[in-house]
Amino acid sequence: MIGFIIFLAIVLVIVFWIVGIYNGLVSFRNRFKNAFAQIDVQLKRRYDLIPNLVETAKGYMKHERETLEAVISARNQAVTANAKVGGNATDAAAVQQMAASEGALSASLGKLFALSEAYPDLKANQNMMQLTEELTGTENKIGFSRQAYNDSVMEYNTAIEQFPGSILANMFAFKPAELLQATEAPEERKAVKVTF
Secondary structure, eight states: OHHHHHHHHHHHHHHHHHHHHHHHHHHHHHHHHHHHHHHHHHHHHHHHHHHHHHHHHHTTOGGGHHHHHHHHHHHHHHHHHHHHHTTOTTOHHHHHHHHHHHHHHHHHHHHHHHHHTTOHHHHHOHHHHHHHHHHHHHHHHHHHHHHHHHHHHHHHHHHHHSTTHHHHHHHTTOOOOOOOOOOOOHHHHSOOOOOO
């Protein structure tokens, strides 16, 4: 009888240990999904601000139609790429495509802001100044959200790779999540040339 009780106690300890590891993996997965949702909120805000920015700039930058169209095109591609990820950060190809399209959008916005320097009336426009400030704040929030996301992904990926969590992760199909990394597009790495 004592042997049975000891055996039962050992089994219960092992079961609770396994349940604890599984629940920890679920917690890590939910953290990185929440962190991705925070990025998504900021990206949607960014996507909403861009058409207003372009409309404001359109009246002043009549000769820069190509740049304005490039910004809108890059925004649309970023929206599509973000929708493909759909909160599933374990789809490496979709996350990489989203990061690349976000990088292209940032590059086109950078070009728009660089060109706007040549239009003093545009720079002085109250609406343009407000939109630029809101967009800058949103970009900062996106950066912080990406950092929090990458930290959460690192914790999650570490948990599913370490023993004994790796055994349970394989049993229950926990897939590694993809980090958001800077893209390698050459135009994004170039410093903006400013001349006076």
